[in-house]
Amino acid sequence: MAVISVEKLSEHVGVAVLDVDVERLRSDEDLPAACLTALEEHGVLLFRGLGLDAPAQAEFCGRLGTLARMPRYPIPEVMQISFDPDNPNAEYFRSNDRWHLDGCLDAAPPPKAGVLTAQVVAAQGGETEFASTYSAYENLSAAEKEHFAALRVVHTFEAVQRHSYPDPTPAQLAEWDRRPARTHPLVWGQRSGRHSLVIGATTSHVIGMEPGEGRALLDELVQRTTTPDRVLRHAWSVGDMVIWDNRGLLHRACEFDRAQPRVMNRTTLLGDEPIQLVAEPVGAGRPS
Ligand SMILES: [Fe+2]
Secondary structure (H helix, E strand, C coil): CCCCCEEECCCCCCCCEECCCCHHHCCCCCCCHHHHHHHHHHCCCEEECCCCCHHHHHHHHHHHHHHHCCCCCCCCCEEECCCEEEEEEECHHHHHHHECCCCCCCCCCCCEEEEEEEECCCCCCCCCEEEEEHHHHCCCHHHHHHHHCCCCEEECCCHHHHCCCCCCCHHHHHHHHCCEEEEEEEEEECCCCCCCCCCCEEEEEECCHHHHHHHHHHHHHHHHHCCCCHEEECCCCCEEEEEEECCEEEEEEEHHHHHHEEEEEEEEECCCCEEEHHHHHHCCCCCC
């Protein structure tokens, strides 16, 4: 089993991997397993200045797990994130500046992990921030854990898009409505025994709660998860690669001038663990 040397990036989340260069990335057969173990422990892995191109990124990430494929990109495993008008998904990246987990609106389980490499960085801003909802869950009181174990939350595409388009046209609303809403437990009890909170920009409302009260709770949980002392902000240099655990880390892109180029290559490790409360938190009842 390979061992990797790491250095903490912040108190609650993230490490830089110190002893992996492109040659080791390519040739160390045990490295993927070591990376996945470190990812489970630290939430975010930063590899500085690797300089992977898209084929190399797809090759390495394919050794970490099964990758999502997006047929509209030249290498389907590598999605280009940019606001270039030619980018087939440019419109959908607008809300990336809100805290979110990926995949809460999909029928399939959310991705296990996301991987970004910096191809072109913004002159100012454009950092990516991460915050742990595992840690946020651990910080809840026993009474909150018990209460939240019973809550179910509706996630909608409209909730995401309204951040970017607060006054939608009927045509926009109809378009957003075509994507089905998903209902998830607020607390995700994972096979590992850990729990995370399923919160962020996709949340619409809490079932059974008065809408304003539910919204206030969801917003408060994001706020408590993302206080400045709990956030890892990564300022990109060209060539950096970051892997994050999408099952328990919120992420978002920081502001930058969207008229200027910024290009990130993105690969996604498919998940195999549905959002459910499979293990009861201590002292909590089963969700209805
Ligand atoms: Fe995302």
